[in-house]
Amino acid sequence: MVIKPMVRSNICLNAHPAGCKKEVEDQIAYTKKRAQERKAGKIAEAGVKNAGPKNVLVVGCSTGYGLATRIAAGFGYGAKTVGVSFEKAPKEKRPGTPGWYNNRTFDAIAKKDGIFSTTLEGDAFGDAMKQDIIKIANDNDIKFDVVIYSLASPVRVDPETGVMYKSVLKPFGKTFSGTTMDPFTGELSTISAEPANEDEAAQTVKVMGGEDWERWISQLSKAGVLTDDCTTVAYSYIGPEATQALYRKGTIGKAKEHLEATANKMNKADFFSGKAFVSVNKAVVTRSSAVIPVIPLYITSLFKIMKEEGTHEGCIEQMNRLMDSKLYRDDNTIPVDENNRIRLDDWEMNPEVQAKVDALMPKVTSENSKDIVDLEGFRHDFLATSGFDIAGVDYDADVARCDEF
16 A cells, blocks of 8 residues: 555644655764764764763654654664554554664664664553663663653653643633644634633643653652763653643643652652753754644744754754753763753744744744745655655555564
8 A cells, every 4th residue: 555644634644654764864874974974073062972871761763753762872882772652553455653673673673773772662650660760671671771761652641640631721810822833834814712611721730740750759869770960861852932821831741840840859858869851952843843832833933943043952952952962961061941951942042033033923924834934854854753754665556564573
């Protein structure tokens, strides 16, 4: 069969096996090239040339920033990596989730290159998964020096109570109205979102806040599978004023505040002797961000400006920079802002960049959007998350079986 993208409401409902494989291969190739440049002293912002992570756990490893982090650690530094994600397996005639193919590509290339990797697929929120990871660490004499928390899920079942919580993307106080864009047609429209109630806000924090992150670190630490100086990082986003009402000042923002508070809490906790950080990353097109109203208009404008400035980054560029320019530096420091957050959104939030984006966004119309913002870049990145629109892949070729790899 020939597999073409099935897109509904900014969600791609299928994946292309060969495209997912090639996209992971391309990210690995980029990382290997950057590692060579780093060792040769050709990356101005990079720090330590030959030091880096040794044993890395990535919770939420299969797509986006989680996958990119695992690639940066494994193929940039030769680190042993263990990954956790929730995926849907393919059937003979029906593709699985993109992450299913991504995980298998990562493991296959790691094995070929002699790099240790193990991937578990299941409920990362559950305690059973945490115990499985502890067993893997003990069986392979691993103590994690880096733990990355990169989960993006709409629901979470509390392992203690069995109660399922659901997150929502809503503002607080009053109805939100804003302009958003169809990234495929460039058509602008006005969207509205009703304000959240207290229960919706609380449930969103339960799903996307720091409770599960702390649970991971607590159980791993008490099991003795973390190094004394372990660094753990959870990912977040802040964004500009244009997205604040619906995002950072809404229910998601409340969850992100809880995530940051959890980092500060763990830095003072008796059970953890390492350091916990939240990394505020750049706006990119992921399976999660593509469905957030208003974001497509902002991202297409941002991409246009940052590509003109030569500072644009995707997930793999960001996570390589996290490793060699933030976590592993010559001076052995990790630069943070006044709230102890790592700022990988520093180039995005540069005042000059934001001023140009602010000037561009009001000029965008349904008629000119294809010409004045980076609609094509958004479209490519969106499709690439599911293995489509990848250079070097024949999308007219027959895929005999979706479950072969």
